[in-house]
Amino acid sequence: MKTSKITQEGLVREFYEKHPKxxxxxxxxxxxxxxxxxxxxxxxxxxxxxxxxxLSQAGFLQKLSKGVYRYDPDFVVHPHxxxxxxxxxxxxxxxxxxxxxxxxxxxxxxxxxxVDHIKAKDFGGxxxxxxxxxxxxxHNFKKKNYxxxxxxxxxxxxxxxxxxxxxxxxxxxxxxGDSGSF
Ligand SMILES: [Zn+2]
Numbered sequence: 001m002k003t004s005k006i007t008q009e010g011l012v013r014e015f016y017e018k019h020p021k022x023x024x025x026x027x028x029x030x031x032x033x034x035x036x037x038x039x040x041x042x043x044x045x046x047x048x049x050x051x052x053x054x055l056s057q058a059g060f061l062q063k064l065s066k067g068v069y070r071y072d073p074d075f076v077v078h079p080h081x082x083x084x085x086x087x088x089x090x091x092x093x094x095x096x097x098x099x100x101x102x103x104x105x106x107x108x109x110x111x112x113x114x115v116d117h118i119k120a121k122d123f124g125g126x127x128x129x130x131x132x133x134x135x136x137x138x139h140n141f142k143k144k145n146y147x148x149x150x151x152x153x154x155x156x157x158x159x160x161x162x163x164x165x166x167x168x169x170x171x172x173x174x175x176x177g178d179s180g181s182f
Contacts, residue, residue, distance in 0.1 A: 011037055012051040016061060016071035026052055026067045059124035084127050089115045092132035100136035102159055111136040116143065118160060120153070133160055 011033050016024070030048045037045035052069060055061045061069040084092070092115050099106040100113065107113065116135045119125030135143065143156050 006040060008033075008037065008045055008048070009051045009054065011040075011045075012048055012055060013060065016055070016069070019071065021070065021072050023064055023068050023070050026069060029069070057124065083121075084115055084132055088127065088129055088132065091129055093134050095129070096134035099134060100139055101133050102139045103136060105136050111138065113137075114140045116140050118157065123153075 012029065015029050015032050015036075026049060029052060033048045034045050037043060052061065056063045056069060061071055062075060064070055093113065097106075098113065100111065105111045113134055114137055115132050117125040117127070118131050118133050121127075125131050143152075145152070
């Protein structure tokens with residue numbers, strides 16, 4: 001089962017969760033996860049630093065100085081707490097003129113609008129107005145699929161930036177070229 005299978009990132013997390021509120025030089029974490037990974041899976045854990053950096057970028061770890069990280073449960077961004085409030089949703093919809101920021105369609109065009117995290121919650125994206133965007137159900141669905149890959153995420157952020165700089169939605173035809181029947 002996938003859910004019970006240990007992941008490298010999960011193991012790095014586990015180490016820091018065992019040692020909350022302590023400033024830990026990354027070598028200590030690297031040593032532990034390398035040995036532990038070998039014990040549990042028989043495999044070699046290469047480059048655990050990569051996951052430490054990733055967890056730091058995601059808001060799970062705080063970087064205190066070069067190579068020193070700290071896990072403090074009080075400061076972790078809890079994804080499940082980071083949903084937009086009803087008033088934030090209203091404000092985001094209003095700011096985006098009740099239109100999908102990618103294709104420019106709104107309720108009048110018969111599409112369902114949703115408020116989306118530009119930077120995904122799983123990656124430390126916060127529930128702030130700035131991190132919110134209005135998407136039609138179709139583009140939200142597409143984004144959720146894109147999200148699986150790093151390239152997809154970057155592409156979607158880029159589309160959003162483009163659409164922000166082009167409120168006339170002049171390029172919506174290109175971006176929605178395959179969606180005529182939606
Ligand atoms: Zn759209």
